[in-house]
Amino acid sequence: MAKIRVLNPVVEMNGDEMTRIIWQMIKDKLILPFLDIDLRYFDLGIKHRDDTEDKVTIDAAQAIKELGIGVKCATITPNAARVKEYGLKQQWKSPNGTIRSILDGTVFRKPIIIRNIPPAVKAWKKPIIIGRHAYGDIYKNVELVLDRPGTAEIVFTPADGSGKKTVSIHEFKGPGVVMGMHNTEKSIRSFAKACINYALGEKTDLWFGAKDTISKQYHGFFRDVFAEEIGFAQDKLASAGINYRYMLIDDAVAQVIKSPGGMLWACMNYDGDVMSDMVATGFGSLGLMTSVLVSPDGKYEFEAAHGTVMRHYYEHLKGNPTSTNSIASIFAWTGAIAKRGELDATPDVVAFARKLEEVVISTVEGGVMTKDLMLIAEPAVKTFARTEEFIAAVAEKLKTAM
Numbered sequence: 001m002a003k004i005r006v007l008n009p010v011v012e013m014n015g016d017e018m019t020r021i022i023w024q025m026i027k028d029k030l031i032l033p034f035l036d037i038d039l040r041y042f043d044l045g046i047k048h049r050d051d052t053e054d055k056v057t058i059d060a061a062q063a064i065k066e067l068g069i070g071v072k073c074a075t076i077t078p079n080a081a082r083v084k085e086y087g088l089k090q091q092w093k094s095p096n097g098t099i100r101s102i103l104d105g106t107v108f109r110k111p112i113i114i115r116n117i118p119p120a121v122k123a124w125k126k127p128i129i130i131g132r133h134a135y136g137d138i139y140k141n142v143e144l145v146l147d148r149p150g151t152a153e154i155v156f157t158p159a160d161g162s163g164k165k166t167v168s169i170h171e172f173k174g175p176g177v178v179m180g181m182h183n184t185e186k187s188i189r190s191f192a193k194a195c196i197n198y199a200l201g202e203k204t205d206l207w208f209g210a211k212d213t214i215s216k217q218y219h220g221f222f223r224d225v226f227a228e229e230i231g232f233a234q235d236k237l238a239s240a241g242i243n244y245r246y247m248l249i250d251d252a253v254a255q256v257i258k259s260p261g262g263m264l265w266a267c268m269n270y271d272g273d274v275m276s277d278m279v280a281t282g283f284g285s286l287g288l289m290t291s292v293l294v295s296p297d298g299k300y301e302f303e304a305a306h307g308t309v310m311r312h313y314y315e316h317l318k319g320n321p322t323s324t325n326s327i328a329s330i331f332a333w334t335g336a337i338a339k340r341g342e343l344d345a346t347p348d349v350v351a352f353a354r355k356l357e358e359v360v361i362s363t364v365e366g367g368v369m370t371k372d373l374m375l376i377a378e379p380a381v382k383t384f385a386r387t388e389e390f391i392a393a394v395a396e397k398l399k400t401a402m
C-alpha cells in the first residue's frame with residue numbers, strides 16, 4: 001500500500017511518562033505505516049527540557065508559529081517532588097503555559113462521544129466544548145505573603161507620564177496575602193473572536209459566563225469586550241442560526257448540567273481549567289477529552305487534555321501490565337493531521353485522519369476498550385484491553401479499512 005503524502009511539516013512534541021510510551025506506539029502503529037509525513041521533532045521530555053534549560057519548549061513553540069500545526073504529548077509540570085525525582089536544575093515552568101503565552105490563543109476542549117460510553121450526566125447527548133481563554137489572570141499573577149501589618153495598593157503608572165492612579169487593596173492589621181493579576185484588551189478580543197470562529201465552524205451555540213456582579217470592572221470588561229465582538233459578528237451568527245448567551249458563571253454551571261449539550265462554553269482562564277476537568281469526567285473519562293490551542297493568527301496545537309498518567313507509568317516501570325486509554329492522544333494526532341490536510345488542501349490526508357477516528361470509535365463500540373471505559377460501558381463488557389492491546393486492535397482494523 002502506498003503511503004499518503006502530507007505536503008507540509010507538522011511539529012511533533014514528545015513528552016513524559018505513560019503518555020510518552022503511548023506516543024511511540026501510536027506513531028509506530030497508526031501513523032508512520034500510513035503517512036509519508038515530515039515531523040519536526042522536539043523532545044519536551046523533562047530530562048531534555050532540563051538539559052536545554054527549557055529552550056526546547058520555546059523552540060517548539062516558535063516552530064509551531066512558523067509551520068502552523070503542532071501535536072504534543074502530555075508533559076510533566078515539575079513541582080518540588082519532581083525536581084527531586086528527576087534531579088532537575090529547577091522547577092521549570094509548565095510547557096503548556098510557555099507555549100500558550102508564545103502563541104496566545106484559546107484552548108478548545110471537546111469530548112469524544114462513543115455510543116456505549118454513556119455520560120455520567122444523563123442529560124448530556126451532544127458535546128459540550130469548553131473554550132478556555134489561555135492568557136493571563138491568575139496564570140500570570142504576582143503574589144506576596146505579608147508577614148506584618150501594612151498597606152497594599154494597586155499603582156498604575158502611565159507610560160506617557162500622565163496621571164498616576166493608586167487604589168488601596170487593604171489595610172492589613174496583621175499578616176495576610178495579596179495577589180495582582182491582569183489581562184489585556186487585545187487578548188480578550190482575540191479570545192472572543194476565536195470562540196466566535198470556532199462556534200461558526202462547529203455550528204454550535206455560544207455561551208459565556210463570568211462573575212460581573214462581584215467583579216464589576218475586571219469581569220465586566222470581559223463581558224463588554226465579548227459582547228462587542230458578538231455585535232461585529234451578528235450577521236454571520238444569525239445566518240448560521242447560532243445563539244449567544246451571556247450568564248453569570250454560577251448560572252452557567254447549573255444550565256450546563258441540565259442541558260443536552262451542544263454548545264461552546266467560553267470560559268475565563270481559571271474557569272476553563274476547572275470546568276474542562278468537570279466536563280471531561282462528566283462525559284466518562286479524561287481519556288476521551290481532546291484539546292486544541294488556536295492562536296489568533298490561525299496556528300494550531302493539538303493534544304490530549306489529560307496529564308502523563310503517572311500512576312500507570314509507575315506500574316509499567318515495575319513490569320506490571322497497564323490499561324491506559326490512548327484515545328485522546330490518538331485524536332491529538334488525527335486533529336493535527338486533518339488540520340494540516342485542510343490547510344494544504346489535500347483531502348486524502350483529511351480522509352485518513354477521519355478514518356482513523358472512526359476506527360477508534362468502532363473498536364470501542366465493538367467492545368474492545370481500556371479499563372477506564374470498561375468500568376462505565378453500557379452494555380457492560382467483561383474484559384478490558386491492555387494499553388498495547390487496544391492500539392494493536394485499532395491498527396488491525398485500520399489496515400483493513402485502508
Ligand code: NAP
Pocket residue numbers: 073074075076077078096286287303304305306307308309310311312323324325326372
Ligand atoms: P493525569 O495524568 O491526567 O492522571 C490523573 C488520573 O486520571 C490517572 O491517574 C488516571 O486515574 C486517570 N487518567 C488520566 N488520563 C488517563 C488515561 N488516558 N487513561 C486512563 N486513565 C487516565 O493527572 P496527574 O496524575 O495529576 O498528573 C500527572 C502529570 O501530568 C503531572 O506531572 C502533571 O504536571 C502533568 N500534566 C500534564 C498536562 C499536559 O501536559 N497537558 C496536563 C495535566 C497534567 P487512575 O490512576 O485512577 O486510573
Ligand code: MG
Pocket residue numbers: 273274277
Ligand atoms: Mg487543569
